[in-house]
Amino acid sequence: MSHSFQVDLRGLVDLLSHHLYSSPKVYLRELLQNGVDAVTARRGFEPDAPAVVRLQPGDGGLRVEDSGVGLTEAEVHGLLATIGRSSKRDGLESARAEFLGQFGIGLLACFVVAEEIRVVSRSARDRSAPPVEWRARDDGSYTVRTLPDAARTEPGTTVHLTARAGCADWLGAERVTELARHFGALLPYDVRVGDVPVSERPAVWERAYSGPDARGAALAAHCRETFGFAPLDAIDLDVPLAGLRGVAYVLPTAVSPAQRGAHRVHLKGMLLTERADELLPDWAFFVRCVLDSDSLRPTASRENLYDDDTLAAVREVLGERIRGWLTELAAGDRERLAHFLGVHHLGVKSLARHDPQLLHVMLPWLPFETTEGTVSLDEFARRHPVVHFTRTAEEFRQVSAIAAAQGIGVVNGGYTYDSELVELLPVARPGSVVAELDTDTVTAHLDTVDPARELALAPFLSVANAALEPLGCDVVLRAFQPVSVPALHLDDRDTRHERARAEAAEAADGLWADILGSLRAGRPRARLVLNHLNPLVHRTAAAPDPRLAATAVEALYGQALLMSQRPLRPADSALLNRAFLGLLDWAVRPLEGAGGPYGAVASGPYGQAGVAPAYGGEAGVAPAYGEAGAAPDPADRAGDRPDDDPTERPAGEPR
Ligand SMILES: Nc1ncnc2c1ncn2[C@@H]1O[C@H](COP(=O)(O)OP(=O)(O)OP(=O)(O)O)[C@@H](O)[C@H]1O
Numbered sequence: 001m002s003h004s005f006q007v008d009l010r011g012l013v014d015l016l017s018h019h020l021y022s023s024p025k026v027y028l029r030e031l032l033q034n035g036v037d038a039v040t041a042r043r044g045f046e047p048d049a050p051a052v053v054r055l056q057p058g059d060g061g062l063r064v065e066d067s068g069v070g071l072t073e074a075e076v077h078g079l080l081a082t083i084g085r086s087s088k089r090d091g092l093e094s095a096r097a098e099f100l101g102q103f104g105i106g107l108l109a110c111f112v113v114a115e116e117i118r119v120v121s122r123s124a125r126d127r128s129a130p131p132v133e134w135r136a137r138d139d140g141s142y143t144v145r146t147l148p149d150a151a152r153t154e155p156g157t158t159v160h161l162t163a164r165a166g167c168a169d170w171l172g173a174e175r176v177t178e179l180a181r182h183f184g185a186l187l188p189y190d191v192r193v194g195d196v197p198v199s200e201r202p203a204v205w206e207r208a209y210s211g212p213d214a215r216g217a218a219l220a221a222h223c224r225e226t227f228g229f230a231p232l233d234a235i236d237l238d239v240p241l242a243g244l245r246g247v248a249y250v251l252p253t254a255v256s257p258a259q260r261g262a263h264r265v266h267l268k269g270m271l272l273t274e275r276a277d278e279l280l281p282d283w284a285f286f287v288r289c290v291l292d293s294d295s296l297r298p299t300a301s302r303e304n305l306y307d308d309d310t311l312a313a314v315r316e317v318l319g320e321r322i323r324g325w326l327t328e329l330a331a332g333d334r335e336r337l338a339h340f341l342g343v344h345h346l347g348v349k350s351l352a353r354h355d356p357q358l359l360h361v362m363l364p365w366l367p368f369e370t371t372e373g374t375v376s377l378d379e380f381a382r383r384h385p386v387v388h389f390t391r392t393a394e395e396f397r398q399v400s401a402i403a404a405a406q407g408i409g410v411v412n413g414g415y416t417y418d419s420e421l422v423e424l425l426p427v428a429r430p431g432s433v434v435a436e437l438d439t440d441t442v443t444a445h446l447d448t449v450d451p452a453r454e455l456a457l458a459p460f461l462s463v464a465n466a467a468l469e470p471l472g473c474d475v476v477l478r479a480f481q482p483v484s485v486p487a488l489h490l491d492d493r494d495t496r497h498e499r500a501r502a503e504a505a506e507a508a509d510g511l512w513a514d515i516l517g518s519l520r521a522g523r524p525r526a527r528l529v530l531n532h533l534n535p536l537v538h539r540t541a542a543a544p545d546p547r548l549a550a551t552a553v554e555a556l557y558g559q560a561l562l563m564s565q566r567p568l569r570p571a572d573s574a575l576l577n578r579a580f581l582g583l584l585d586w587a588v589r590p591l592e593g594a595g596g597p598y599g600a601v602a603s604g605p606y607g608q609a610g611v612a613p614a615y616g617g618e619a620g621v622a623p624a625y626g627e628a629g630a631a632p633d634p635a636d637r638a639g640d641r642p643d644d645d646p647t648e649r650p651a652g653e654p655r
Pocket of ligand 1: 030068086104
């Protein structure tokens with residue numbers, strides 16, 4: 001024996017109100033939608049039929065009357081009283097396209113705010129059929145009865161809602177007016193609350209204006225009202241073939257490309273959502289849209305867009321439109337383009353990576369940081385036969401001043417998308433040559449020092465190399481501009497990766513160490529290039545005491561590191577600290593003894609205990625290179641100072 005499902009209406013309403021709809025306000029959208037669909041259905045066979053939906057709040061309830069197709073008694077049983085049955089789904093796909101509803105659950109939304117729904121309807125299809133009344137309660141019971149002819153003379157439907165306890169507000173005049181405007185301002189028919197029209201049609205982007213300025217001002221005002229910002233520009237989105245009408249407003253300030261746009265989408269005039277985030281391609285994050293579409297479909301909650309092929313096609317078409325606007329600006333309105341790029345160059349760069357045509361169009365306008373300031377790649381490529389670039393901003397900072405002084409043009413590829421775009425340059429500008437700048441290229445561009453001079457400085461270079469050995473850094477001597485830069489720290493990513501790998505290999509054991517060892521690409525060395533033209537480097541090389549020279553080289557290393565703006569490792573911070581104190585120590589040393597400018601320190605405020613003896617024993621006697629053997633062991637140096645308290649160094653921090 002077969003049975004039919006029973007429906008617990010209260011459970012169903014609870015499901016809708018708590019899990020499908022975001023707010024009770026949707027009840028009004030469902031009523032508007034049914035009224036509009038009924039008018040559309042009637043006009044399908046009676047084109048001149050009146051097209052009115054009137055909402056009348058009052059007496060703790062709401063009345064919604066439409067001049068639509070109406071229902072016969074049989075249809076009331078079959079459609080209103082059958083959950084999930086819809087007259088709008090029965091026809092062909094093309095028939096469904098005309099209507100807003102399709103699921104057959106909309107009327108149930110009224111039970112979220114009403115305890116009783118009473119419908120009085122008269123069919124336009126069968127004028128001989130009497131008016132019919134359907135009365136349904138939220139416990140699932142309903143009654144149907146026919147009414148005398150006089151109860152409703154004209155075709156159409158009136159829905160009466162009686163507020164559920166605590167929900168009278170939702171049916172009050174103020175709330176109903178607000179909601180009707182919110183959802184229904186662009187509906188195609190005459191929608192009123194009482195006698196006050198709700199409709200704002202034609203939409204602001206479809207109205208006739210006295211000229212472009214008046215239109216621009218109206219759109220700007222609309223954008224402020226809708227999104228709360230004054231747009232940089234407005235892009236028309238009319239694409240009749242795709243059933244799309246609307247406008248995209250360009251944001252006046254930069255936003256993160258990761259931020260999903262909240263667009264306002266109407267379906268056949270009815271507001272579907274104010275938070276559509278899948279409407280545009282990701283790169284178009286610099287606009288906010290208001291759109292009315294005939295082709296897109298809603299999800300069952302009617303609060304978002306159904307993600308299907310149609311949405312993908314719409315995304316494509318809208319992207320095309322926004323791209324077209326950009327191309328037009330580049331061709332004809334440079335001032336506006338510059339203004340736009342000043343704010344949104346990141347979005348355009350992101351787009352240009354995947355769009356050779358746009359890259360070609362925008363290349364003369366997109367700004368890049370280079371050794372010649374902020375210029376376009378186009379212009380830069382014209383000036384430099386080889387466009388060098390760094391992959392990180394930090395590498396750029398390390399080398400930009402030096403590279404510029406040697407005549408090497410470098411682009412900072414460290415900003416988002418920039419290195420990708422530089423690498424695409426040969427595609428956009430055939431014949432251009434692009435090369436990544438590494439430490440070897442920079443060093444190769446620096447002049448070598450006269451071999452005899454370098455030989456004479458060999459003892460100093462040996463001290464310098466020994467001083468930086470614990471930091472994995474080689475010291476080389478070159479002559480370069482600007483003279484004011486004493487030292488250049490070169491440490492590219494490959495070197496750093498290789499060093500990190502080597503450190504991991506040392507810490508690991510067994511198989512893992514072998515694997516890491518087999519990956520070894522070469523000696524992981526950073527490089528400190530001392531500038532032979534710089535007077536300070538001269539004086540350092542001529543320092544009478546190798547220990548002073550070593551401390552000065554450490555300080556030069558620290559300064560070069562700071563200039564490169566690279567994050568400091570603990571070993572680097574320790575070195576900076578040590579070098580600073582070491583130099584201070586050397587600087588104040590003449591105070592020792594009785595001959596200093598402040599008289600004898602022995603009896604001074606510091607007393608005897610404050611006097612630091614010079615390194616190596618006798619105060620003031622500094623061993624020259626060659627004497628006292630090799631350079632001091634940097635690991636020992638700090639420790640043999642009497643005032644160097646090892647307890648002040650953070651535990652585990654390398655010296
Ligand atoms: N005002 C009305 N005039 C004429 N028919 C109506 C009216 N309201 C509802 N109906 C009929 O009742 C059916 C069910 O309505 P309901 O609102 O539950 O679902 P729907 O509008 O078909 O779909 P959806 O759930 O997507 O809104 C409709 O398909 C329609 O045939």
